[in-house]
Amino acid sequence: MTSIAIVDYGMGNYHSVERALRHAAPEADIRLCKQAQEIDAADRVVFPGQGAMADCMRTLDEAGLRDAVLRAARDKPLLGVCVGEQMLFERSDEGNTASLGIFKGEVKRFTGPLFAEQLGAQTDRASRLKVPHMGWNPVRQTRPHALWSGIADATPFYFVHSYYAVPSDAGLTVGESQYGVRFTCAVAHENIFAVQFHPEKSADSGLRLYRNFVDWNP
Amino acid sequence: MTIATASSAVSGLTRRIIPCLDVTAGRVVKGVNFVQLVDAGDPIEIARRYNEQGADELTFLDITATSDGRDLILPIIEQVASQVFIPLTVGGGVRQVSDVQRLLNAGADKISMNSAAVANPDLVRAASDYHGSQCIVVAIDARRVKDAPTPTWEVFTHGGRKGTGIDAVAWARKMAEYGAGEILLTSMDRDGTKSGFDLELTRQVSDAVAVPVIASGGVGTLQHLADGVTLGGASAVLAASIFHYGEFTVREAKDFMASRGIPVRRN
DSSP states (O other): OOEEEEEOSSOSOHHHHHHHHHHHOTTSEEEEEOSHHHHHHOSEEEEOOOSOHHHHHHHHHHTTOHHHHHHHHHHSOEEEETHHHHTTSSEETGGGEEOOOSSSEEEEEOOSTTBTTOOOTTSOGGGOBOSSEEEEEEEEESSOOGGGTTOOTTEEEEEEESEEEEESSGGGEEEEEEESEEEEEEEEETTEEEESSOGGGSHHHHHHHHHHHHHOOO | OOOOSOOTTTBOOOOEEEEEEEEETTEEEEEETTEEEEEEEOHHHHHHHHHHHTOSOEEEEEOOOSHHHHTTHHHHHHHHHTTOOSOEEEESSOOSHHHHHHHHHHTOSEEEESHHHHHOHHHHHHHHHHHOGGGEEEEEEEEEEEOTTSOEEEEEETTTTEEEEEEHHHHHHHHHHTTOSEEEEEETTTTTTOSOOOHHHHHHHHHHOSSOEEEESOOOSHHHHHHHHHTTOOSEEEESHHHHTTSSOHHHHHHHHHHTTOOOOOO
């Protein structure tokens, strides 16, 4: 029986992640983990995150879990979700925050003339894009991956975010969406898979992705 | 007619259809102006059904008045959240940041505030700073107080019973500045009338804020849902009775919107 640690550092929707994992993998041993030893002992690790990146990094450090996440990222199946995906990169424009630096690249805000926040009078107000990017958006699978198994290309997943990761190495990208800009919404490298969207809120396709994670042997 | 939806070359984001469940004493009810409540069924069963039909989110409004009663919604949210894996918004009776925490712990993804935001706008800021704006919705109940050529709307609280003298468009703008991640906008004039959204109100608020706006109040036909997006500029449309009584399924609503060129998620 596989054991899955959900990193619980006080920020995020880890209860939702836990519920979805239990539903997708009723046979698995799924635990919210506040202790580094528990994370070290698990077979697989899910790293969620929600809210401001600076708060997420600070609380992760206060909980003393940064090193445990870095250790898991070295050799265990690791799934990053939302800010948990963003934190894998080097830094974020949100609060100019340094993050874990497992992947090279930065996290940027949706910005530009297409977005409602640009108050340029000449912009057609009716067609401006809102921020946060909130709702279901098709995810184009740019590379095959075990975690896409059984999920059709361009299946919509549920997003809620104002920032998105821009990997330096385009080869990390396994999924993209379009919101004013074509942006990376899923990355993968060896034992790590991470998504900007919320599989735990993406109905059957999201549950399938969690199931695929549980079955994944990178 | 200008179609307000951005082309898919710019954005793939779909417009959301959100069935709304008014909950009291453990049951879903539907009333007109909060009176003549009619039982519409078991919340978990209804939530499941809408999920199967492809609802993009669900909104639960706890319309139970007493403070003891408010806690009754927690077990319902817990049960729904462990069986239905789409975003859940919960509103009604949220007074303080600790209420937000309790509802999030129970499985809500977004918390909607209405009267409490008017009484204490800093609550919106505090809740948004702590939990992130993505989970804070400000609900605005607006009544038209001046008609054309320059209509205005007033914010009402306490289930539409109390006028505030606040201009609804200005209030929406202020709440977005305070950290609301989304505005749930209900036309009190249209609510329960089945005569369609107040599209002028929807358009004005949608243009005034950079965050998504959910249009609510007055849906009687599928065309009304489409109008909320194309004419009102709403990111999402919310309806209750047309779905509860089986007049239309969520899937039919989506098929109709798609036929009008509106991007929707279909499963």
